[in-house]
Amino acid sequence: MAEKQEIIIRYHREGASARKISRDLGLSRKTVSKYIAEYEQALAIQQSHQATADTYLAQPPKYRTGFRHKRRLHEDLQKRIDSYLLQNEEKKRQGLRKQLLLKQDIHQALLKEGYQVGYTTVCNYIRSKVKPSREVFIRQHYEPAHSCEFDWAEVRLQIAGQNRRLYLAVFTACYSNYRFALLFERQDTLAFQASHVAFFAHCGGVFRQMVYDNMRVAVAQFTGPHEREPTLALRQLSSFYHYRYRFCNIARGNEKGHVERSVEVVRRKAFAEKYHFANLQEAQVHLLQTCEQINATYRETKTAQALFAQEKPLLWANPGEMSCYLLETLRVDKQATICYKTNHYSVPDHLVGALLEVKIDAQQLICFYQGKKVATHPRSYLRHNWPDLKPEA
Known part of the structure; x- marks a missing residue:
């Protein structure tokens, strides 16, 4: 407000030009010209509004922020954020609701792509597009290792x-x-x-x-x-x-x-x-x-x-690794394979018709005949599959 009053005094009392006032005070010439024009407009209507000019000098400067363009959130960046939101919608249609990108993930991805934008700016834009859902958690106290x-x-x-x-x-x-x-x-x-x-x-x-x-x-x-x-x-x-x-x-x-x-x-x-x-x-x-x-x-x-x-x-001492497996008795078919969960695993062909003890865990099948290991296969979780791997004795 003091700068505005100094501009008016220099212009009307000292006859300084807007260019000189701008140079002396270190202000933008557009700002100086705006204050002078507003004051002269207030003087022009002073006859009908007696206190117009005095009131103008006593008021702080007003800025028209409604017409400013967002420097960071430009059109290209908005389109990029919209593309991530569309990806989330596509994931929902594919049944991937629990693998959606959150605001912080989108912000990190934008930074990796070279965009200079703040997290709050991204959040405000997404909030204007998507209605947020909130969840409340209550913290509890736990003892270590319990x-x-x-x-x-x-x-x-x-x-x-x-x-x-x-x-x-x-x-x-x-x-x-x-x-x-x-x-x-x-x-x-x-x-x-x-x-x-x-x-x-x-x-x-x-x-x-x-x-x-x-x-x-x-x-x-x-x-x-x-x-x-x-x-x-x-x-x-x-x-x-x-x-x-x-x-x-x-x-x-x-x-x-x-x-x-x-x-x-x-x-x-x-x-x-x-x-x-x-x-x-x-x-x-x-x-x-x-x-x-x-x-x-x-x-x-x-x-x-x-x-x-x-x-x-x-922590309590770890007693070691517990063995986790199932035991199945399976017969070798005419194609020298055993069948488990619709999948066929090859064994040596001389065992056709024999009964094998098969040890099954989450990763592999181990086949035994009369107490001797005869084949090992990675476990297949497909349906009606014939693994191409040869049996490992």
Whole structure:
């Protein structure tokens, strides 16, 4: 306001030009000319409005911000954000609702593409396009090494050019929020046990309590309003690793809120942008690397890795790796193959008609005849498949 008054005084009292005033005060010539024109307009109508000129000098400057163009959020950037939103809509139509790009993912992708834009600008634009949904979480307190939560999650990936439905086994430590996840072809008993064996080996110890929802691989049947009978697989795990287990109430996912959130974070961070892989092993490596990056991210003042380092010495000792497999007796057909889950696996041709003991786990089949191993095959999860691999003795 003092600058505006100085401009008027110099122009009317000292007869200085707008150019000279602009140069002396270090202001834009357009700004100086605007103040002079507005004051002269106020003087012109002073006869009908006595206090017009005086009032103008006493008022602070006004700026017309409604006509300004957004410098960062230009048309090209808006179209790029719209393209990401269209990708999300396409994913919804394909059944990939849990692998959508969130605002922070879109912002990071824009930065990688070279756009100079702030996160708030991206959020405001997306909010104007999409109505947000909000969810509330209540923090609880947990003792180190006491409790860990487990859950399954479905994910759809393109493996070697084929659309595949796979399953994530996700673990989250309640105290440190440390996350670990593995990919499996099936959400079955063998995968359930194998995931726990791999997790406890990764941690170098066992948590005192594991928390589950009412999944079929953990709950055999309901024996009362709140009583459940565990499956044989869960009893075997609990007995071997000596941990207690707890089930959530029906439709109460908030009772294992850590892993509920982890499922969303791990799946999105790992497979929202990248979901094409040459093989399952490549996807598995990518998933583990993503978990390491998530655990290295700061949460308030410490990372999940740092907090897990505090509770790791308090874990119960790991007794070793529990064997997780099924035993089947299968007959060799005329084509020198055994059939398991509609898939055929070759064995030596001199065993045609013989009965073989087949040890089946989540990754492979091992065939035995009279106590001697005669063939080993990677397990196929396709239907009516004849693996081309030769039997490995």
